[in-house]
Structures are given as C-alpha cells and as structure tokens.
Amino acid sequence: MVRPNKTFTYRNWAQTFSCSPELYFEPQNEKEIVAIVQRAREHRKTVKVFGAGHSPSDLPCTDGYMLNLDRMNRLLEVDETRMVVTVEGGMRLFELHPLLQKHNLALSVLGAISDQSVAGAIGTATHGSGAGFGNLSTLVLGLRLISGTGEIIDCSAMDHTDIFSAARCHIGALGIVTKVTLQCERAFRLESIQRPIPFATMLDELVSLSQTAQHTKFLWFPYNNNVAISLLNRTTKVKSEPDSTWRITQRKNRLRYEMELYVGRYMPGILPEVEKQLWKRDYAREIHRIDDSYKVFNFDCMFRQYTNEWAIPTGRASEAIKQLNQVLAKAKYPIHFPIEIRFVQHDDIWLSPCYQRDTCYIGVVMYKPFNSNVPYGEFWTDFEAVMKSMDGRPHWAKFHCMGYEDLARVYPMLPNFMEVRAQMDPDNVFMNDYLTRHLLPNNHPVLPPEHGIRFQYSNIPLKSKL
Ligand SMILES: Cc1cc2nc3c(=O)[nH]c(=O)nc-3n(C[C@H](O)[C@H](O)[C@H](O)COP(=O)(O)OP(=O)(O)OC[C@H]3O[C@@H](n4cnc5c(N)ncnc54)[C@H](O)[C@@H]3O)c2cc1C
Incomplete structure (x- = not known):
C-alpha cells in the first residue's frame, strides 16, 4: 500500500466542495482495504472512497480516512459469449471502453462523460x-x-439479494466496492442527428418524441425558447464527422462561450444574447455524426459548473417544463446554460431515481468562474420547488435539500435500504455529513453558502450528528 498521506486535500471536479482527511490511502488490493477499515473502526474514524471526484456535492467527503481506488483498475474476467465482464471498482469508464472494444463489446448506455470510476458511477x-x-x-x-x-x-440476483438491491445504487453508504460485474452488448456505432424543433412541439409531443430514437434528449434554451433534439440510433453505417473543421470550430466556440459567461457573471443583461449566439453557432442547423458508441454518448461538458438535476415521472415532464418556463420567465436571476431533458427506463433498484417509474431527468447548470462563485440559490430554490411538486427525486450525486422524511415519501424502499446499511455498517464507519443530513430523520438540509472562494465541507449546517 502507498504510505498514508497526511496532507492530502480532496477537491471535486468543479472545485465546489473540498475536505482534508486525516489520512489518505491508495490501496492496491482487498487485503489492504480490509486493514484500513478495521483500523478506522478501532480508532472510531470514518472511511470514504472517491472514484473520480466528479460528484457535484460533498457525497464522498470525510475528515477521517479517505481512499482512492485508481490502483484497482483491472479487467478481471470477460465472457464474450454472454457479453459479461468483471472489473475492479476503481476502473474508470474511459479505461474500460477500449478494453471492451477489443472484445467487440460496449456498454449499452452512458452519461455525458466517461471520467467516472465504475463503482462511483453506479453508486x-x-x-x-x-x-x-x-x-x-x-x-x-x-x-x-x-x-x-x-x-x-459478494452479492447478485441469486446471492444476498437484499444487499444486491441496495448496492446497485449504494451512494457510498454500504461498503467499499472492489469488483463489479457488468452486462454489455456487442460493440456498436451510433448515428446522431441533432436538429432544432419548436418549443411548443417539444411540450405537446414530449413522450412520443422521447421514443422516436433509441436515445433521445432535448436541450432547451429558456431565454429564447429554442429547443434542439438529439436522436441517437445504432447503425452499421461508416463513421463520419460533420466536416473536417468541426472539432476546431467547437474548441473556438467553447472558448468564446466561456469568455461570454465570464463577462455575463458581472453583466447578466448580456446573457439572453449570449444564449442566442450559442444557439446560432451550434444548434440552429441540423448536424449529423456517426462514430463508436461511447464517443457519441459522451459530449463536452466544457467548464466548471454548479449543477442540480431531478428525476420526475415521464408522464409529468411536459407539465413540469411548462411550470418551469413560467417561473423562469419572471425570474430576476441569470440563466447560464441550456436545460437538459433526458429519459430513462424504470428499474427495480431501491435507491435508483428511476425505481418503478419511467423517468424524465431535468438538469440545470450554472457556470462557475475560476475566481469566484455565482449566486445560484434563488434559481435552485425555484427549480427544486417545481421538481418536488412533480414527485421528483434528486440525483444523489448533486446537492439537494431533501431530508429523510421527504426522501422516504418518494423512495418507498428507503427504510429497507437503511436496514441493509445498518447490517453492513453497524458502527457507522461509512457515514459522513452528506449521508447524515439526508438519510437520518429530523435534519433539514439547506443550500450551501454561495459566496466565498470554496465551500468547505465542515461548514455545512447540521441539525444532528450521529
Ligand atoms: C462534467 C460532469 C458530467 C456528468 N454527467 C453526468 C451524466 O450525464 N449523468 C449522470 O447521471 N451523472 C453525471 N455526472 C455525475 C457523475 O456521474 C456522478 O457524480 C458519479 O457518481 C461520479 O463518479 P465518480 O467515480 O467521480 O464518484 P465520486 O464522485 O468520487 O463518488 C460518488 C460516490 O461513490 C462513492 N464511491 C466511489 N468509489 C467507491 C467505491 N469503490 N466503493 C464504495 N463507494 C465508492 C463515493 O464515496 C461517493 O459516495 C456528471 C458529473 C460531472 C462533473
């Protein structure tokens, strides 16, 4: 094991949360992890793992012992016939894709990026x-x-089934994930078509449009009510990019956009025009692309940001967007990014935001300048109120204000999850402020302070501690 480091500071990707653990470890095998956990238990310390540190909250933070599993990133087993692989928990998704491709395999779906570790992404x-x-x-x-x-x-649908139902979305509360077995499919290419559609069409035909391609999403530009739809389908056609200058133009546009948002931080009056120009440059015309699946699923998330994202029943999505549109039309606060609207099928994972309901995710983002914070509080408060009124479930990785009582209303299996948690971690070794705030009764989480260069983990107001 690498010697524990006493001066390590953890910062998440967006640099919005940080913590200074007492000790930091990079274990290389399970024996070392067992030793760390046992030592923590003896000394009454908490233990948290971070994967890539991409959660836009204090979810992985601790002032106890902190671990990173980047050194546990091996591909352990491949069954090409069943299209099943087993990897160590610290494997990053971007490391996994080329390994899968060698075996003619790929993951069926991905988020915007592939920086995450496998254990962190599923968490x-x-x-x-x-x-x-x-x-x-x-x-x-x-x-x-x-x-x-x-x-x-070891848990699966056959073995320790309750632990399995809880652990597939574990939020770092059950234990340290060292191995994950994943169902893949044959490697595939995706054809992506992005085109503008009227805002009214999105509202009127949201559910049917969400089913017109295998992977559909919308970007809604709220100042000007423009909408771009992205339609992704598996294809056997050859790879193609829009044209040879596309990537260079994209890089230039990104720089320009960041500069405009930076100025907009101090002169918010320009933001509607910034949004209009972004639309004209990158979204107002139809764009086609064909490439390997993971390259098309992922896109450029550009620069540091504050994010807030909720999962609501797909059947209420149109109503939610209408309400949000009314709220934003009257709002005095700035809006920095288009609003992302995505769709996910229901599942049976206890803490999955898609538990037993087909889901529409709505995500809002604010730009975070390198040298200051932005006031996002009013926007987040309005957004959460609309999402809550739609029986929304917050994305676990992102900062939200749902306490245990609110969460138990929308997550019927939360009490069962808590039972498994108590069984897996009787001495609360894996608890931290995030888990205390949201999973223990009688806490009333509030948004973190908006001002000051960096939000310190220990500043979070807590009503009760373990
Ligand atoms: C630019 C950007 C784009 C994003 N896009 C999307 C998106 O499209 N869709 C989406 O749903 N989310 C998205 N996210 C959120 C991201 O996918 C999640 O925050 C994910 O959990 C991050 O994975 P990570 O490896 O960085 O985990 P971390 O953020 O480091 O940790 C997440 C949780 O997992 C726990 N954990 C990590 N490793 C282990 C382990 N080995 N054992 C036990 N617990 C562990 C941590 O303690 C913590 O509780 C995005 C985030 C960013 C910054």
Missing part, C-alpha cells in the same frame, strides 16, 4: 438518455463489497 445511478434503456446501475449483475466490519461480501 449514484449515473444515467444517459434512452426511454428504453436503464441507468448504469441496471447493467450491474454482481458486486463485491467490503463491509464496515471488514467482511468481504
């Missing part, structure tokens, strides 16, 4: 878009966890 039910496709957690066929007592537990 928050990371999703892409596709009305007939589940989130990444639904691809999990089996898991190995090291519990809070240092026990090694």
Whole structure:
C-alpha cells in the first residue's frame, strides 16, 4: 500500500466542495482495504472512497480516512459469449471502453462523460438518455463489497439479494466496492442527428418524441425558447464527422462561450444574447455524426459548473417544463446554460431515481468562474420547488435539500435500504455529513453558502450528528 498521506486535500471536479482527511490511502488490493477499515473502526474514524471526484456535492467527503481506488483498475474476467465482464471498482469508464472494444463489446448506455470510476458511477445511478434503456446501475449483475466490519461480501440476483438491491445504487453508504460485474452488448456505432424543433412541439409531443430514437434528449434554451433534439440510433453505417473543421470550430466556440459567461457573471443583461449566439453557432442547423458508441454518448461538458438535476415521472415532464418556463420567465436571476431533458427506463433498484417509474431527468447548470462563485440559490430554490411538486427525486450525486422524511415519501424502499446499511455498517464507519443530513430523520438540509472562494465541507449546517 502507498504510505498514508497526511496532507492530502480532496477537491471535486468543479472545485465546489473540498475536505482534508486525516489520512489518505491508495490501496492496491482487498487485503489492504480490509486493514484500513478495521483500523478506522478501532480508532472510531470514518472511511470514504472517491472514484473520480466528479460528484457535484460533498457525497464522498470525510475528515477521517479517505481512499482512492485508481490502483484497482483491472479487467478481471470477460465472457464474450454472454457479453459479461468483471472489473475492479476503481476502473474508470474511459479505461474500460477500449478494453471492451477489443472484445467487440460496449456498454449499452452512458452519461455525458466517461471520467467516472465504475463503482462511483453506479453508486449514484449515473444515467444517459434512452426511454428504453436503464441507468448504469441496471447493467450491474454482481458486486463485491467490503463491509464496515471488514467482511468481504459478494452479492447478485441469486446471492444476498437484499444487499444486491441496495448496492446497485449504494451512494457510498454500504461498503467499499472492489469488483463489479457488468452486462454489455456487442460493440456498436451510433448515428446522431441533432436538429432544432419548436418549443411548443417539444411540450405537446414530449413522450412520443422521447421514443422516436433509441436515445433521445432535448436541450432547451429558456431565454429564447429554442429547443434542439438529439436522436441517437445504432447503425452499421461508416463513421463520419460533420466536416473536417468541426472539432476546431467547437474548441473556438467553447472558448468564446466561456469568455461570454465570464463577462455575463458581472453583466447578466448580456446573457439572453449570449444564449442566442450559442444557439446560432451550434444548434440552429441540423448536424449529423456517426462514430463508436461511447464517443457519441459522451459530449463536452466544457467548464466548471454548479449543477442540480431531478428525476420526475415521464408522464409529468411536459407539465413540469411548462411550470418551469413560467417561473423562469419572471425570474430576476441569470440563466447560464441550456436545460437538459433526458429519459430513462424504470428499474427495480431501491435507491435508483428511476425505481418503478419511467423517468424524465431535468438538469440545470450554472457556470462557475475560476475566481469566484455565482449566486445560484434563488434559481435552485425555484427549480427544486417545481421538481418536488412533480414527485421528483434528486440525483444523489448533486446537492439537494431533501431530508429523510421527504426522501422516504418518494423512495418507498428507503427504510429497507437503511436496514441493509445498518447490517453492513453497524458502527457507522461509512457515514459522513452528506449521508447524515439526508438519510437520518429530523435534519433539514439547506443550500450551501454561495459566496466565498470554496465551500468547505465542515461548514455545512447540521441539525444532528450521529
Ligand atoms: C462534467 C460532469 C458530467 C456528468 N454527467 C453526468 C451524466 O450525464 N449523468 C449522470 O447521471 N451523472 C453525471 N455526472 C455525475 C457523475 O456521474 C456522478 O457524480 C458519479 O457518481 C461520479 O463518479 P465518480 O467515480 O467521480 O464518484 P465520486 O464522485 O468520487 O463518488 C460518488 C460516490 O461513490 C462513492 N464511491 C466511489 N468509489 C467507491 C467505491 N469503490 N466503493 C464504495 N463507494 C465508492 C463515493 O464515496 C461517493 O459516495 C456528471 C458529473 C460531472 C462533473
């Protein structure tokens, strides 16, 4: 094991949350992890793992012992006939794609990026878009966890079934995930068509449009009510990019957009025009592309940002967008990015935001300048109110204000999850402020402070501690 580091500071990707653990480890095998967990238990310390640190919240933070599993990133088994692979939990998705491709395999769906570790991505039910496709957690066929007592537990649909139902979306609360078995499909290419459609068409035909391609998503530009629809389908056609200058133009446009948002931080009056220009440059015309699946699923998330995303029943999505449109039309706060609308099939994973309902995810984003924060509080408060009124479930990775009582109303299996948690971690080794705030009764989470260069983990107001 690499010697524990006493001066490590964790910062998430967006640099919106940080913590300074007492000790930091990069274990290379399960024996080392068991030793760390047992030592933490003896010394009454907490243990948290971060994967890629891409969660836009304090979900992986601790002031106890912190681990990263980048050194546990091997492909362990491949069954080409069943299209099933087993990987170590620290494997990053971008490392996995080329390994799968060598075996003519691929993941059926992906989110916007592939920086995440496998254990971290499934831990928050990371999703892409596709009305007939589940989130990444639904691809999990089996898991190995090291519990809070240092026990090694393998679970699947046949073995320790309750642990399996809880652990496919584990939010870091059950144990340390060292191995994950994933269902893949044969490697495939995707044909992507992005085109403008009227806002009214999106509203009137949302559900049917979400089913017109295997993977459909919308980007809604709220200042000007423009909408771009992306339609992705599997294809055997040869690869093609829009034209030879497309990538260079994209890079230039990204730089220009960031500069405009930076100025817009101080002169918000320009933001409707910034949005109009972005639309004209990148979205007002039809764009075709064909490439390997993972290259088309992923896209450029550009720069540091604050994000908030909720999962609502697909049947209420049109109503939710209408309400949000009314709220934003009257709002005095700035809006930085188009609003992303994606679709995911229902599943049976206890804490999945798609548990037993076909789901529409609505995500809002604010730009985070390198040298300051932005006031996102009013926007987030309005957004959460609309999402809550639609029986919304927040994305676990993102900051939200749902306490246990609110969550139990929309997650019927939350009490069962808590029972499995208590069994897996009787001494609360894996608890932290995030889990305390949201999973223990009688806390009333509030948004973190908006000002100041960096939000410190220990500043979160808490009503009760373990
Ligand atoms: C630019 C960007 C784009 C994104 N796009 C999407 C998207 O399209 N769709 C979507 O759903 N989400 C998206 N996300 C969110 C992201 O997918 C999730 O936050 C994901 O959980 C991050 O994975 P990670 O490996 O960075 O995990 P971390 O953020 O490091 O950790 C997440 C949780 O998993 C736990 N954990 C990590 N590794 C282990 C382990 N081995 N054992 C036990 N617990 C572990 C951590 O303790 C924590 O509780 C995006 C985030 C960013 C920054």
